[in-house]
Amino acid sequence: MxxxxxxxxxxxxxxxxxxxxxxxxxxxxxxxxxxxxxxxxxxxxxxxxxxxxxxxxxxxxxALMDQAIAEQAVEEGAELMTNITALDVSGHKVITTKGEFEGKVIVGADGPFSRVAKSVGLEWPVSxxxxxxxxxxxxxxxxxxxxxxxxxxxxxxxxxxxxxxxxxxxxxxxxxxxxxxxxxxxxxxxxxxxxxxxxxxxPIMGPVPRTVKGNVVLVGDAAGHVMPPNGGGINTGMICGRIAGETIHEHLMKGTSLSDYEVRWRALVGKALARGVKIRKLADxxxxxxxxxxxxxxxxxxxxxxxxxxxxxxxxxx
Ligand SMILES: Cc1cc2nc3c(=O)[nH]c(=O)nc-3n(C[C@H](O)[C@H](O)[C@H](O)COP(=O)(O)OP(=O)(O)OC[C@H]3O[C@@H](n4cnc5c(N)ncnc54)[C@H](O)[C@@H]3O)c2cc1C
The missing domain is CATH 3.30.9 (D-Amino Acid Oxidase; Chain A, domain 2)
Incomplete structure (x- = not known):
């Protein structure tokens, strides 16, 4: 833990x-x-x-919190697989230790050293x-x-x-x-x-410059969604995670651009996180x-x- x-x-x-x-x-x-x-x-x-x-x-x-979130996702129709590692993302394919999977949209919620981000050439946050x-x-x-x-x-x-x-x-x-x-x-x-x-x-130095590329979106620590002055990332990860979920749903149903996710989370939490980075730099x-x-x-x-x-x-x- x-x-x-x-x-x-x-x-x-x-x-x-x-x-x-x-x-x-x-x-x-x-x-x-x-x-x-x-x-x-x-x-x-x-x-x-x-x-x-x-x-x-x-x-x-x-541990119980993460399990409760996973249960909520399963209730909503998600399929949960454990003991599986994503190795690479290529187009709509995710190559894992348990074979290949296809996704219309791929979400990198795999922490500050995100394999998903790396695979598609998105930056890692400073941690x-x-x-x-x-x-x-x-x-x-x-x-x-x-x-x-x-x-x-x-x-x-x-x-x-x-x-x-x-x-x-x-x-x-x-x-x-x-x-x-x-x-x-x-x-x-x-x-x-x-x-x-x-x-x-x-990742306490703020979000990465881009959190969407093609059919890939980054969320949570992978995106640098952490409050820089205090290092808290649970609340911000969940706030931005919901925005990602809603935007992906609209993308699949109505063709909304995935880049709207980036616009939406920045509008809601971006300013405060940017101020947080300034505060950290001043404190340094x-x-x-x-x-x-x-x-x-x-x-x-x-x-x-x-x-x-x-x-x-x-x-x-x-
Ligand atoms: C020591 C410490 C203390 C902290 N204390 C707090 C606190 O008190 N409050 C707070 O709000 N925040 C705290 N944080 C920050 C907080 O833990 C994170 O911001 C939060 O967990 C981010 O959630 P996430 O889902 O983005 O990433 P994570 O919680 O890191 O989850 C990423 C998941 O992806 C999995 N994963 C990684 N790579 C792969 C791969 N290639 N294939 C498949 N799965 C993969 C990992 O196993 C992990 O389960 C703390 C962080 C640290 C290091």
């Missing part, structure tokens, strides 16, 4: 991406497997100063390494984000799930080396026992040292930090 299992609430999504319709229906599966509701994200500065930010979200059982593990213990009822030199260009997190918490660390894309060192430095810092983490990548200037981070956090204060994690304008708010 490579996930902090934190999902932002529908009310937050409506603030970050105004104009989204029918979130309750879209997010049925995550809400059906939720553990703990939280109304605060606590930002912890390198020196220990805490900035509580009002932000609503909850933890899920990600950052991250590592996490689940630990037992007593944890607060807030989603905690720790900043400091132990997580260069990123942050570490403790996300409570009841008797356990997901603990992890993410860094900037240019990080070279083994993430075990920052991960274990963080565990020591918050006095948790050393455990083995599992690694993954998060302060990530060099604990002192400059500390100063920047004091200057920003909780209100502006709250706007930053929501991909909103940090200065000159309207």
């Amino acid at each position: 490579q996930c902090g299992e934190y999902v932002a609430s529908n009310s937050e999504m409506e603030v970050i991406f105004p104009g989204i319709a029918d979130m309750a229906d879209l997010m049925k599966a995550p809400y059906s497997v939720r553990f703990i509701d939280m109304d605060t994200i606590r930002i912890i500065a390198p020196g220990g100063r805490e900035y509580p930010l009002p932000f609503r979200g909850f933890t899920v059982n990600r 950052s390494p991250a590592m996490s593990a689940t630990l037992e213990g007593k944890f607060s009822n807030t989603c905690d984000m720790y900043f400091g030199n132990f997580a260069p260009g990123g942050y570490a997190w403790v996300i409570p799930k009841g008797d356990t918490a997901n603990v992890g660390v993410g860094v900037w894309p240019r990080f070279k080396g083994n993430l075990n060192a920052p991960f274990h430095a963080f565990l020591r810092k918050i006095q948790l026992p050393a455990v083995r983490g599992t690694g993954g990548y998060v 200037h302060f990530f060099g040292s604990d002192r400059s981070l500390e100063r920047a956090m004091r200057f920003l204060g909780p209100k502006r930090m709250g706007r930053a994690i929501r991909c909103q304008r940090v200065f000159f708010a309207r």
Whole structure:
């Protein structure tokens, strides 16, 4: 499991991406497997100063959530196959480890190093390494984000799930080396026992330039549908996934161009994600040292930090 299992609430999504319709229906599966509701994200500065930010979200059982989404798809008529890997896409053909399949439209929802994207010459998003593990213990009822030199260009997190918490660390894309060192430095810092983490990548530098080519569309991490300031990709992946599904349906029924998918998701989430990239780039200037981070956090204060994690304008708010 490579996930902090934190999902932002529908009310937050409506603030970050105004104009989204029918979130309750879209997010049925995550809400059906939720553990703990939280109304605060606590930002912890390198020196220990805490900035509580009002932000609503909850933890899920990600494995059950993914299964619930798959079940919904099957109920709607999808055929589910497991233990199968796509190797190449060529025209309408998908070559897999279990033979060849044909599709009028092919969706690459296969993560930041998408084989589908690569096969048709679409770009991969810029990704950052991250590592996490689940630990037992007593944890607060807030989603905690720790900043400091132990997580260069990123942050570490403790996300409570009841008797356990997901603990992890993410860094900037240019990080070279083994993430075990920052991960274990963080565990020591918050006095948790050393455990083995599992690694993954998060596309935190915004969407790829093109998400449609011919009969192929990219969705989720493959498209870079992740909020750059916080690395959350569950909500955005689902929002854009629905837009993809609806556009493909219209394409098959009415001949709507598949490129409308790109226009539609950019209209709904594109601006906020682009602002998120700017926020990350600005933050990178302060990530060099604990002192400059500390100063920047004091200057920003909780209100502006709250706007930053929501991909909103940090200065000159309207
Ligand atoms: C350590 C870590 C913690 C995170 N924590 C959070 C969090 O708390 N909240 C949040 O919102 N986001 C979090 N994210 C980001 C989030 O996990 C992703 O944005 C989200 O899972 C994207 O969904 P997806 O369906 O696009 O891709 P994925 O969830 O990566 O799913 C892609 C699927 O495609 C399959 N696949 C890949 N290649 C092939 C192939 N060639 N053939 C067939 N199948 C293939 C993979 O096995 C996988 O099942 C985290 C990421 C990491 C790495």
